[in-house]
Amino acid sequence: MSALKVMVCDDSMFVRKKMKDAVAAAGVTEIIEAADGQQAIDKYKAEKPDLVFMDIIMPVKSGVEALTEIKSFDSSAKIVMASSVGTQENLKEAILAGAYDFLQKPIANDDVAKIISKASK
Amino acid sequence: MFTQFFGNYLLHQQLVSPEHLSEVLQSMKSTRLKLGVLAINAGLMTAAQVEKAHDEQQRVDKRIGDVMVDMGFLTKDQVENLLRTQPAGHLLLGQALVDNGYMTTTQFEQALNSYKQENSLSDADSANVSDDTARKLVTHFYNFSAGSNTSYMTGYVSLLFKNLIRFIGDDFTPMDARAVSGTLSDCIAQRIEGGLSAITIIDADASTMIEFASRFAKEQLTDADEYTQACVSEFINLHNGLFAVNVSNDTGVELKLEPQCYYDNLDISELSNACVIPVCFSFGTVNFIISM
Numbered sequence: 335m336s337a338l339k340v341m342v343c344d345d346s347m348f349v350r351k352k353m354k355d356a357v358a359a360a361g362v363t364e365i366i367e368a369a370d371g372q373q374a375i376d377k378y379k380a381e382k383p384d385l386v387f388m389d390i391i392m393p394v395k396s397g398v399e400a401l402t403e404i405k406s407f408d409s410s411a412k413i414v415m416a417s418s419v420g421t422q423e424n425l426k427e428a429i430l431a432g433a434y435d436f437l438q439k440p441i442a443n444d445d446v447a448k449i450i451s452k453a454s455k
Numbered sequence: 456m457f458t459q460f461f462g463n464y465l466l467h468q469q470l471v472s473p474e475h476l477s478e479v480l481q482s483m484k485s486t487r488l489k490l491g492v493l494a495i496n497a498g499l500m501t502a503a504q505v506e507k508a509h510d511e512q513q514r515v516d517k518r519i520g521d522v523m524v525d526m527g528f529l530t531k532d533q534v535e536n537l538l539r540t541q542p543a544g545h546l547l548l549g550q551a552l553v554d555n556g557y558m559t560t561t562q563f564e565q566a567l568n569s570y571k572q573e574n575s576l577s578d579a580d581s582a583n584v585s586d587d588t589a590r591k592l593v594t595h596f597y598n599f600s601a602g603s604n605t606s607y608m609t610g611y612v613s614l615l616f617k618n619l620i621r622f623i624g625d626d627f628t629p630m631d632a633r634a635v636s637g638t639l640s641d642c643i644a645q646r647i648e649g650g651l652s653a654i655t656i657i658d659a660d661a662s663t664m665i666e667f668a669s670r671f672a673k674e675q676l677t678d679a680d681e682y683t684q685a686c687v688s689e690f691i692n693l694h695n696g697l698f699a700v701n702v703s704n705d706t707g708v709e710l711k712l713e714p715q716c717y718y719d720n721l722d723i724s725e726l727s728n729a730c731v732i733p734v735c736f737s738f739g740t741v742n743f744i745i746s747m
Contacts, residue, residue: 345714346692348672348685391692393714418696419712420514421703439693442510 336361336454341377343368343397344389344416349439353387353416356446371395378404378411385453387437387446390417390424398431405432412453416441456616457581458544460592462628464570471557473628473735479551480626481737483544490519493537494529504528513621516614516697544625545581589613597632597732604728604747607651610705611698612732615743618694619734623670630733635723635744642744643684645691645715647699650708653747655695656723657687663739688715 340362342353354365366381368374372395374388386404390397397415404411415428420438428436435449462480465471471479491505500508500523512522520534529537549563558566571581574595580588590613599608619627642658659667661679668686669676676683692715699710723729729746 346685346689347682348689351682391712391714418693419699419710420696421700421709423703423709438514439689439696440510440513442507444507444510 335363336450338362338384338450338454339364339366339381340450341366341368341374341381341383341386343371343374343386343392343400345369345392346389349389349441353441353446356441356443357387357450359443360447360450362450371397371400374400375403378408384412385434385450386411386413388413388415390415390419390428398427401428401431401433414449456584456589456592456613456620457576458548458625459616459620459627459629460596461545461567461570461581462548463596463630465552465558465566466628468566470562470566471552475552475555475557476628477626477735477737479548479555479557480628483547483551483626490523490534490537490541493541494523494533497537499533499537500528513693514697516617516701543581586613589617596629597730599730604651604653607653607702607747608745610701611653611745611747614698614701615694615732618690618697622690622693623667624736627734627736630735630740632730632732635726635729635731635746637722637724639721639723639744640719641679642718642721643687643691643715644718644721645688645695646713647695647710647747648713649711650702650706651710651747653745654726655691655746656721656744657691658742658744659739663736663741666738667736667741684717688717691715 340357342350342357342365344350344353350367357365366377366383368377370392388397388401401413404413412434414435414437415433416437416439417424418439425436437445462476466473466476494500495502495505508519508523508526508528511526512519523529524531524534552558553560553563590609593609593613597612599605639658642656644654644656647653664687665676665679665683668683671690672686695712699712702708702710723744726746729744732743734741
């Protein structure tokens with residue numbers, strides 16, 4: 335069982351479900367959802383999650399825009415970027431914007447569990 | 456992938472009916488042993504390792520055997536030996552057609568030899584389709600030379616068929632491409648921007664869309680609702696993501712994917728350099744409309 339509060343942010347209902355299942359399988363019980371970058375910012379401010387899994391390609395506000403904004407008011411935020419486009423360019427952009435880690439889609443439960451374990455330490 | 460294009464050839468030659476081909480392709484699903492099962496059976500890999508390799512293969516555009524070698528689970532020789540114990544897909548297709556009385560052995564042999572000759576394919580090409588062979592099959596089957604992005608289009612469509620096999624299933628037959636026209640209803644699209652401007656649209660009737668989504672999500676869905684749309688959207692997103700990675704690795708050109716959209720009505724008559732690629736699965740036909 336993990337005491338972390340985790341937020342999953344993806345515009346796809348299907349990916350949010352898969353991600354929530356993976357996070358719950360890693361022992362997390364407190365899971366928040368957001369469906370776009372703006373919702374992620376608003377919910378982050380309200381809920382202060384310990385760890386965020388954030389999709390990059392989203393409507394309204396992209397994942398990288400949301401990451402940059404959240405880091406501007408909470409530099410210690412742990413935000414893992416997720417994308418189907420695992421190019422060096424995307425990885426570099428996410429790291430430069432302050433991402434905690436990078437996950438390539440489709441998400442593997444093992445990778446989610448490893449990140450949760452790392453963030454718990 | 457050879458099996459699917461060869462299936463189309465048999466249809467074109469009127470050697471088999473669409474109904475018989477679909478029936479046989481579906482029945483093959485249960486008879487064909489996957490490389491992972493063969494490796495477990497030979498005591499070379501554990502089930503957990505096979506699962507890990509399958510997870511990894513969904514994120515890289517590589518054959519499962521190559522992924523298993525990269526991950527250190529098997530050597531190249533072991534992969535080759537295992538594949539040798541497994542009859543190639545098109546041979547199983549032939550066996551099933553002959554067993555069901557839909558073709559004679561002689562008809563099958565003649566058709567196979569003609570198809571290989573027309574496509575300049577060797578026995579090795581048909582047994583284990585490499586990237587080059589996949590591109591050769593697609594180039595020969597579709598005429599993309601009219602557009603300016605022929606090379607991108609060939610790579611994109613080759614990858615599409617590999618991803619359909621990877622994420623949905625191998626019981627399909629690619630059909631001839633046709634020109635775009637008219638308006639689509641209830642379809643899903645994703646745009647690619649950056650070094651290439653493209654759009655891909657997935658169109659199918661409601662029951663086909665539900666089955667396609669069910670296979671992708673690995674859960675049985677029953678309604679053509681938002682969740683079904685999200686599953687189909689994620690397939691297109693993963694496919695486009697892998698394409699963007701290939702293009703970035705091969706040419707250094709960076710592509711940007713836009714969020715996927717659902718349209719209840721979409722006029723496609725104005726799309727440039729576009730075509731419809733129908734893919735006939737045992738559960739229905741899925742149309743891929745590609746403009747690039």
